[in-house]
Amino acid sequence: MSVELDVFVVNTTIMDEEVYQLWLDGYTVNDAVKVRMEGGVLEGCDASAEVLHSDTMDQYRTFQMCERLLHSPVKLANQLLFQIPPHRQTMLIERYYAFDSVFVREVLGKKLSKGTKKDLDDVSAKTGVTLKSCRRQFDNFKRVFKVVEELKGPLVENIRKHFLLSDNLARDYAAIVFFANNRFETGKKKLHYLTFQDFAFCAGQLINNWTVGALGESLRSAFVFSDNMVEDMDVDLEKEFLQDLKELKILITDRDLLDQHKSLVCTALRGKTKAFNEMEANFKNLSRGLVNIAAKLTNTKDVRDFFIDLVEKFIEPCRSDKWTAGDMRLYLTHYTNSAHVLDTFKHQVVWDRYMGVIKSCILKMYHD
């Protein structure tokens, strides 16, 4: 005797969150049953493994049928096939679009192409995330990317509206899209110590300050109107700003200016930190590093290396000199502010816009 067919359908769809997670994590039905057994779900129930298997199958089928709808979450709300209470819908969507930080770290900044998808089995082997789950996460990134690519308006808002995600998750997706679009290098060994959240924070900074969308509502509309450039306002760095960054070079090419800057910073720092001597000795190198990064950002290739450059040119020297996080903050604050006092330096606005982001990124990235 064998069970040929076994279904259980409810009017208001019941979903077990635990089973949903197992499904999302790419467990097969049999593995999921094992996990549930070990989790003690049968305790206190007069039920056999068979019952558990049948229940798991039912739920898996429901999830599979829902998956199509989850691809466009707005549909989930007005579809008729499943009657799901709104708070359950939110849970379904949020969990479906959630991702493993180990996984995202592997594909961050990579082109979301078929080629990358083919390599997912390596990623799966490396991260321990099942291939099925890797594929789902990758497809989610790609789907969100495709949809927002075409849209006008603020990136985070677009993601939230089209995928009904929570604020935090929408921000993470914005970061992923931003990284994928600009193809930032994140895979180099030197960058391995950085977590996804570090990068997501930096992406947020870049999106909020260096893109066209960052100019604020009034400026933006003027900009859009005049240049007739309507797309990718949040996804691409503002060209004009990158052009302006070249002007900062004067800070290192003009010897007087460089010395003046150095003495201003050193005066302010003296006695306030143990690393003062190293700071004084390295000032010119460090300043050259930061300004050179700024000046090169007009090249797409150098944009990609933005993070690796920050680490190589600034973070690593500081780290070898054993600066503390406090030292770093102190140094960067004075380094930024002192430039305002330089009377021959005319690019205050661009400088602030540049250093604001650099400062917060470095502070976020300066850890072990």
Add this chain to the structure above:
Amino acid sequence: MPGKLKAKIVAGRHLPVMDRASDLTDAFVEVKFGNTTFKTDVYPKSLNPQWNSEWFKFEVDDEDLQDEPLQITVLDHDTYSANDAIGKVYIDIDPLLSCEAATVISGWLPIYDTIHGIRGEINVVVKVDLFNDLNRFRQSSCGVKFFCTTSIPRCYRAALVHGFVEELVVNEDPEYQWIDRIRTPRASNEARQRLISLMSGELQRKIGLKVLEMGGNAVVGYLQCFDLEGESGLVVRAIGTACTLDKLIPGTESKETLPSSSSPPPFSPSKPCSRQSSSSDTDLSLTPKMGKTPPPSSPFLTLYFFSDPVYFQEFPFFTLTCFPPGFLVHIGGVVSARSVKLLDRIHNPDEPETRDAWWEEIRQEIKSHAKALGCHAVVGYSESTTICEEVCILSASGTAAMLNPRFMREGCLDAGGSEHSCGFCHIPYDEFNMPFPAQLTYCYHCRRQKVPDVLFTTIDLPAEAAVTGKGCLIQARLCRTKKKAQGEVNATAISNLLPFMEYELHTQLMNKLKLRCMNALFGLRIQISVGENMLLGLASATGVYLSALPAPGGIQITGKTPSDLSYDQHISTMQKRINDTIAMNKELYNIHPLECIEEVVGSPIPDRQRSRLFRSTSESSDELSELDLSHGKKDAFVLEIDDTDAVEDIQSLLTDAPMPAGFYSCNTEVMPGIYNWTSGLQMFTSVRVYRLSNANLTNQGLNKIFTDLCENLLKSLYFKLRSMIPCCLCHLNFTVAVPEEELIQVRRHTPKHTSPILYIFPKNILVRSGENEEQLQFSMELFSSSERCSPLPEVRSRSLRSTRSLPCGAPVTVVKMTPLSFLPRTRIVKYLGIINMFFIRETTSLREEGGVSGFLHSFIAEVFAMVRAHVAALGGNAVVSYSMKECVFMENPNKNQAQCLINVSGDAVIFVRESDQEAIPPLIMSGQPSTTGADGTT
């Protein structure tokens, strides 16, 4: 020309991609009614077309309005080749034909294709302008209301109950016509869906005509069934109870007794006795009756016999299972009849005489059984069939009862019947001339009238019944092997087996009832299904302890040959186990009857048990002699361990796993002994198909398997619903089938396995959160003081789980579905019309759709979705008395094919929460935020 049907196609959404090149669709819509077709413009290159069409107007006879569905087809325009159909929507116009039901159908409806399932949605508006036709000879019956609900619908009052109406129509099944060889599966499925839709429309119209003839305005307890007789055709039949219903004006609920009930009824001046009879049974039972005067010959009753309208009816049958207080006077017991017939081709579809005659025969039998029980009516009446190849078993069953005839004459008196009464338990038959041997005692409630020791019925527990403890689901399961045979021989073999099956099911039920220390069964439903080489019997009922009936005795086991010691020991351990189980069940169901100190009529443990069941079986026209179910002179409580049957009985008694804590289950509408429902409810359908590995099984082996299957299914349900504890499964309705092989061959399947498939589906099950013990006690007090409308102070945590109907903001109206006739803690404010839908789904890519389970899972989900959408379009927010009447599944895994037919029915309603203010029902408009201004021109 009495009707104008208007339809408007507003928009579509989520359409499938029909043009691979552009990933888009050029959709347009055909609207068809009868032979008239209109088309919208093509809306090019969109998956969300906005047609915003004009009003398409159809001028039609109201007869057609009743018969025909409005057929909406969505197509993809193709310049070079034929247009591709995307899918269809059939809309039943019937709810728009009664002024008291819905006025407009408007909303998003799923576009359905029999091969692909739901493919997007379409927004339509449909209205009807009806001109009154006063022609006496008209063929239509517009305006007659239909209810699936088997009680007087809430928000109506039964002015008169007229009685039984039945009708059947037959046709050739398109699936078996020659043309089916050349047309596509889709065309064939659609032809079938359309035909069945037409036939149900016609059936409803014909029944409506009968109701109008009787002077009624509604059919309550409308039960429609399909018999797919294969080669020999397709039968659609229906039964119901004709009534005249008055709408209750909101506010003057039946709680306040209407003035008409206390004053002499206006239409009966010639019957002076009616006043007395209206005092109903309580008076009767108070009349001291000594010795020789049996109740039926009491002077009052004799009087009503002459003026009793029930007696003038050909079939005094009522499909209702729940009655206004005072309607039921006495209950006799279950009456049932079965007959085995050989099917042959229906030669002339317009004269379905043979089928009519078959049913007529069965009904006569039922009537005579009821008479034998001293009853003049049958309540809780239902009919069913099971077909295997050319053999068909027709079954009918009901509960013999004495009714208060005033309800048929003058309408329902809203007598304050909320108090407990025991009248219905009293025997209606002559004590000294009993139709079967029974143990009678004086009623434990009034101590004046005689009551039987056990009572079996097919109705719901009357509201006035006093119950001790809680009820529970009791099932008897039975499997009997049968030799494979053809035609007449097969029919004879089956009809020879039937009485034994009935007998055994009955014995099982009785034993299980005793084991649970209960004395009455309600909602008894016995299903017998035939397969190629086996017969299956499944009886389900809800057991209760009626306070008016004597306490049931225990079960004793004796050995036939008390010879050796070990044998005696074996018996005594068995006996102990049984006694322990009884004691445990007493605790579980909280049965602690008041001890009767004065043993008036001898021992409360009757030393003999007899059946309340009266039934017969007939094959073709040969009547079999009636069965004596009383085990002859043997004592039924005494199970003799010697014979294998008894061992089996005991096994099956003890293998029933107890319900997990926090669960209750019953197959009736309300769970006896639990009164505090929350509004959190959940309806589910579960289908299982098993393949038996070995065809050469013994009866015992099969029984064991069958019992295990049922038990496993229940266990599985308890497990799935564990998060809802405390919870009660109400209206738990099991259906079994043994799909035959012949059918598989017809569908071009290769029958490699000769093993039969067991096919069980409990359907229409409702889960409701009940309360745990402590809360129960607490709210019971509240309940007794002020009906169910008492808002309990605490907010139930379960409410989160309920499908909260969100007043606004929710893009899709939440539609509740329930097999019950009501929604706990809510008030039904309007009935919008009957929902009766038939769907076929077929696939040629079974594996790709997730195998049979995946296929059926999505189909059932789609059916639910379509029911909900149609209810929402009518403006409703729930379906009550929902039932999945038919679910026929066929597969051919070798060809990667499967087909399934589903028929569902129910009543669309608008409900409001009891806590909500009287104001406007907030849910009516919430569904369709879009487009249409629903101006009520009708």
